[in-house]
Amino acid sequence: MRIVKCILDPGSVRVGYNIPVMEENLTLYRRMRLIRSFEERLLAEFSTGKLFGTTHTYIGQEADAVGLLSATDPEDVVFSNHRCHGHFLAYGGDAYHLAAELMGRSTGLVGGRGGSQHIHWRNFYSNGIQGGIVPVAAGMAMAEKIKKTGNIAIVFIGDGTLGEGTLYESLNMSSLWKLPILFVLEDNHYAQTTPVEKGVAGTMVGRFSAFGITTWERDTTDVLEVRSASHEAVALVRVGSEPAGLILHTHRFSAHSKGDDPRTPEELARIRQFDPLTIQAKRLTADECARAEVEATEIVEDAFRRAEADPFPTLGGGG
Ligand SMILES: Cc1ncc(C[n+]2csc(CCOP(=O)(O)OP(=O)(O)O)c2C)c(N)n1
Ligand SMILES: [Mg+2]
Numbered sequence: 016m017r018i019v020k021c022i023l024d025p026g027s028v029r030v031g032y033n034i035p036v037m038e039e040n041l042t043l044y045r046r047m048r049l050i051r052s053f054e055e056r057l058l059a060e061f062s063t064g065k066l067f068g069t070t071h072t073y074i075g076q077e078a079d080a081v082g083l084l085s086a087t088d089p090e091d092v093v094f095s096n097h098r099c100h101g102h103f104l105a106y107g108g109d110a111y112h113l114a115a116e117l118m119g120r121s122t123g124l125v126g127g128r129g130g131s132q133h134i135h136w137r138n139f140y141s142n143g144i145q146g147g148i149v150p151v152a153a154g155m156a157m158a159e160k161i162k163k164t165g166n167i168a169i170v171f172i173g174d175g176t177l178g179e180g181t182l183y184e185s186l187n188m189s190s191l192w193k194l195p196i197l198f199v200l201e202d203n204h205y206a207q208t209t210p211v212e213k214g215v216a217g218t219m220v221g222r223f224s225a226f227g228i229t230t231w232e233r234d235t236t237d238v239l240e241v242r243s244a245s246h247e248a249v250a251l252v253r254v255g256s257e258p259a260g261l262i263l264h265t266h267r268f269s270a271h272s273k274g275d276d277p278r279t280p281e282e283l284a285r286i287r288q289f290d291p292l293t294i295q296a297k298r299l300t301a302d303e304c305a306r307a308e309v310e311a312t313e314i315v316e317d318a319f320r321r322a323e324a325d326p327f328p329t330l331g332g333g334g
Contacts, residue, residue, distance in 0.1 A: 041307070044307055048307045056315045058070075069272045080106075091167050092138040094141070146182050169199060186228060230259065235263070
């Protein structure tokens with residue numbers, strides 16, 4: 016087989032045009048498998064009463080965060096939203112500290128006080144207010160630019176967040192000031208229970224191009240396709256020193272949070288054909304997939320078991 020270097024990702028050796036080597040295929044699958052297993056366990060745990068608040072799972076959308084964050088640098092700054100667990104685990108976050116946070120334990124990512132939607136670790140931040148974190152991400156991109164670090168900011172938003180005005184202020188300033196920020200729009204076709212055609216007029220790409228922001232748009236749940244587009248978009252932001260957009264049309268398999276889902280059984284069955292794990296599994300052996308599942312189950316089991324045994328934070332700032 017011919018070994019070629021991908022122009023857009025000079026750091027990695029690839030087999031064939033833009034197809035990662037087998038170990039990368041397995042790595043991507045293992046990360047998606049971990050997210051899936053964690054979220055399935057999370058939904059199951061809610062019925063036991065051990066968790067507080069609500070939760071928004073990433074099941075079905077795993078290819079987005081895994082493909083994208085496999086194309087970024089460790090020091091880049093990632094801003095997430097209410098649907099943050101998948102983003103966090105794709106970033107390389109630890110399942111145990113996440114589980115502890117969801118259970119409100121003092122060993123959680125932010126001491127058990129942030130819960131499901133407000134987490135932080137290293138250069139990863141999330142906020143549950145739709146669009147609320149976007150100007151913060153633009154500000155951080157500006158800081159990285161001024162400090163000349165070469166790092167970029169990445170901010171995830173959903174299709175329903177296209178209705179938030181603060182997004183457009185951020186797009187405007189990012190374009191005018193040539194900020195190193197990548198806006199990642201995950202269109203899972205719904206904002207809670209509102210279908211996208213009832214909430215979004217015009218085109219999605221038009222919202223970025225109106226501000227002169229170059230945008231990649233992919234209708235795919237194939238992690239390699241997401242990764243490929245991400246490499247291109249990230250390269251423009253980092254090397255070209257300008258903002259970019261990445262629109263990823265995807266599917267959420269579970270309810271918006273825990274039970275709110277207006278979709279018919281037929282629609283749910285139809286979108287299951289786009290399962291990113293099934294697509295990526297075809298590039299692996301059955302044994303590799305089985306081992307990835309065992310590994311993910313063990314990590315998740317260990318995370319929830321340890322977290323459950325941990326103490327709650329104490330009042331008055333301790334813990
Ligand atoms: C400003 C604001 N309004 C309403 C909510 C309640 N809310 C949480 S998620 C959500 C829908 C978000 O839809 P979308 O942006 O498409 O993201 P998705 O949930 O599909 O990932 C709503 C209405 C919120 N968190 N913030
Ligand atoms: Mg949505």
